[in-house]
Amino acid sequence: MQFKGTVHRYGRDIDTDVIIPARYLNTSDPAELARHCLEDLDTEFVSNVQAGDIIVADENFGCGSSREHAPIAIKAAGVDVVIAKSFARIFYRNAINTGLAIMECPEAVDAISNGDVVSVDADAGIITDETTGESFTAQPFPPFLMEIINAGGLVPRWQKKLGK
Amino acid sequence: MTRPMTMAEKILAAHAGLDEVVPGQLIECDLDLVLANDVTAPIAIKTVREITDAVFDADRVILVPDHYVPNKDIKSAEQAKIVRDFVREQGISHYYEVGCMGVEHALLPEQGVVGAGDLIIGADSHTCTYGALGAFSTGAGSTDAGVGMATGKAWFKVPETIKFVIDGELAPGVTGKDVILHIIGMIGVDGALYKAMEFTGSAIATMPMDERLSISNMAIEAGGKAGLIPVDDVTRAYMDGRAERPYTAYYSDEGAEFAQVIAIDAADIVPTVAFPHLPSNTRPVAEARDVRIDQAVIGSCTNGRLDDMRQAAAVLKGRTVHPDVRCIVIPATQQVYQQCIAEGLMDIFINAHCAVSTPTCGPCLGGYMGILAAGERAIATTNRNFVGRMGDPTSEVYLSSPAVAAASAVLGHIGLPEDLEPVASAAE
Numbered sequence: 001m002q003f004k005g006t007v008h009r010y011g012r013d014i015d016t017d018v019i020i021p022a023r024y025l026n027t028s029d030p031a032e033l034a035r036h037c038l039e040d041l042d043t044e045f046v047s048n049v050q051a052g053d054i055i056v057a058d059e060n061f062g063c064g065s066s067r068e069h070a071p072i073a074i075k076a077a078g079v080d081v082v083i084a085k086s087f088a089r090i091f092y093r094n095a096i097n098t099g100l101a102i103m104e105c106p107e108a109v110d111a112i113s114n115g116d117v118v119s120v121d122a123d124a125g126i127i128t129d130e131t132t133g134e135s136f137t138a139q140p141f142p143p144f145l146m147e148i149i150n151a152g153g154l155v156p157r158w159q160k161k162l163g164k
Numbered sequence: 165m166t167r168p169m170t171m172a173e174k175i176l177a178a179h180a181g182l183d184e185v186v187p188g189q190l191i192e193c194d195l196d197l198v199l200a201n202d203v204t205a206p207i208a209i210k211t212v213r214e215i216t217d218a219v220f221d222a223d224r225v226i227l228v229p230d231h232y233v234p235n236k237d238i239k240s241a242e243q244a245k246i247v248r249d250f251v252r253e254q255g256i257s258h259y260y261e262v263g264c265m266g267v268e269h270a271l272l273p274e275q276g277v278v279g280a281g282d283l284i285i286g287a288d289s290h291t292c293t294y295g296a297l298g299a300f301s302t303g304a305g306s307t308d309a310g311v312g313m314a315t316g317k318a319w320f321k322v323p324e325t326i327k328f329v330i331d332g333e334l335a336p337g338v339t340g341k342d343v344i345l346h347i348i349g350m351i352g353v354d355g356a357l358y359k360a361m362e363f364t365g366s367a368i369a370t371m372p373m374d375e376r377l378s379i380s381n382m383a384i385e386a387g388g389k390a391g392l393i394p395v396d397d398v399t400r401a402y403m404d405g406r407a408e409r410p411y412t413a414y415y416s417d418e419g420a421e422f423a424q425v426i427a428i429d430a431a432d433i434v435p436t437v438a439f440p441h442l443p444s445n446t447r448p449v450a451e452a453r454d455v456r457i458d459q460a461v462i463g464s465c466t467n468g469r470l471d472d473m474r475q476a477a478a479v480l481k482g483r484t485v486h487p488d489v490r491c492i493v494i495p496a497t498q499q500v501y502q503q504c505i506a507e508g509l510m511d512i513f514i515n516a517h518c519a520v521s522t523p524t525c526g527p528c529l530g531g532y533m534g535i536l537a538a539g540e541r542a543i544a545t546t547n548r549n550f551v552g553r554m555g556d557p558t559s560e561v562y563l564s565s566p567a568v569a570a571a572s573a574v575l576g577h578i579g580l581p582e583d584l585e586p587v588a589s590a591a592e
Contacts, residue, residue: 094305
C-alpha cells in the first residue's frame, strides 16, 4: 500500500479521550465521529485535514480507553496512516484489526515536521519525507500480523477462514 | 521440563494448548470470557454478525450496560437497545439490566463471574481489573471482542512481565489507590507498555481484595496489558462461595525471567494525587493543598466498592461538604448500594450533602452525572485525568483515594483527612 499526504504532527501520550471525546460515544457512526476527531487537542484538525493526510506523533499514541471509535474517527476523518515512536497496545490492536495503517519509526518521527509532505510504502516499510528528501525504514510487522493486515483486518481474515 | 515461566506466560500457554510460550510469541488462545459494555458492544455485535449467526457460547459472553445507563439521551438509549435486543436473540445469560446493573469491573468480581486462571478479553480498557483475582484479563477493542464472541478466540503477543515487590507496611490512610498512583508516577504512562505487571510483596499479601482490585484496575494507566496478583488466602476467601466455575491458581516459577523486578518499600508510599493531565503526574497530597476544587467524585470501577464507600464515609461522618463543592457518590453496584444503606453509610453521605447515584460510569469518562464546566476542577477516585476527560477541555481532574477525595470535598481544596477539624460529639 502506498500513501502520500500532509503531516499533522503531535507530541507524546495522545490519548483516546482527545482523539474522540467520550461525549460523542453515544454513537458509532464513522462520519459523525470524524467530525469531532482530535477536537480537544487541536480545534483546527477537522477543518484542516484532507483525505490522505498522515498523523505523526511521539511515544504511546492512543493511550487510555479501548474505544475503537478512536481509529474509526481517524480513518473516517481521511487519515490513511499514523506514524509514531510507539503505540499504546490496545490502539495498536485496534488499528490492525480495523485496517488503519500504523507504523513504528522513532527516527522518522524525530525528523518529520508539521506540514511536511510524506510518502509511505507500507509493504516495504519505507517512509520518505518529500519536503526534506530524507528516507526511513519502519519496524516490519511479524508475518501473523501481516496476514491480518493483508486480509484487510481481523473480520475479513475470519470470514475467509470460515468461508463466509 | 519446560522453561520456568511467569504467571502471565503460564495462563496464556494453558489457553493456547501449549506447554510453553516465550515473550514476543504470537499465539491464538481460547477465551474463557468475552465482555463488552453499552459503548463498545454495538460495534462488537456488528462484528459478530459479519462472521457468524450465533455467539460461541451464550454463557461466556458478558454484556454490561454501564457507561450511559440509565439512558443518558436518545442516542444512548438506541445503543443500549442494540445490546438488549442482541441478548434476547442470542439467549445470553450474563446480562445485567438497569436495576441489576453495576459498573462492570466492580460487578463481575462481586458476582463471581470472573475467576483465577481465566483468560478474558473485554472491550473496555479496565478489563485488567480481574488480574487482582489471578486472571489474565485485558482490554481490547470492539473488533477483538466481536471476533471473540463469535469464535471464542483471540490473538495475543506474549508479554514480558515487570514484577513489583512491595514489602513492608503501608502507613495508615495509604491505600491500594495510592500504591498504584505511586507506581504509575514512578514508571510513567508507558512504563509497562506491551508488558504484564505482577504485584507481590508483604504489603500486597495483607491488602484486602477491594484495594487489590484498584491496583490491577489501573495497570492500563501504565500501559500494562495485565495487572496480576498471585492467588493467596485473601483471594480464596473472596472467591469461595461466589465463583461460578472452578478456578485455577497459577504462580510464576522459581527462576522465571522478568523484564524488570522493581522493589518498593511500602513505607515510602504516601497519600498521592495525580495532577492533570496524566495519571503519572503524581505528587504527595500534602503538597497539593493549594488546589481548590469545585467537585468531588467518589465511585467508578477503580474505587466504587464497599471498602471505598466505608473509607469515604469514615471521613464524611458528622461533617458537611464545603458549600463551594458538589460531592457525587456512586456506589458501583446494587449490592454495594444496598450495603451502604444497611451500614448507615448512605445517611452519612446524605447528611454530608453528597448526591448519591445509582451505579453508572457516568462522570468518570465525562459521559453524564457530573460534567465539569470550563475551568472547573474535580478531585475524583476515578482512573484518568486526560484533557477533557470529565467535561470541558479546560476543566481539570485530580485523581486520589476515596478518603482524600472525601476530605477534599469538605475542605474545598485538596487535602488529607487529618487536615479536617475534629467532629463535634453528638452531645454538643
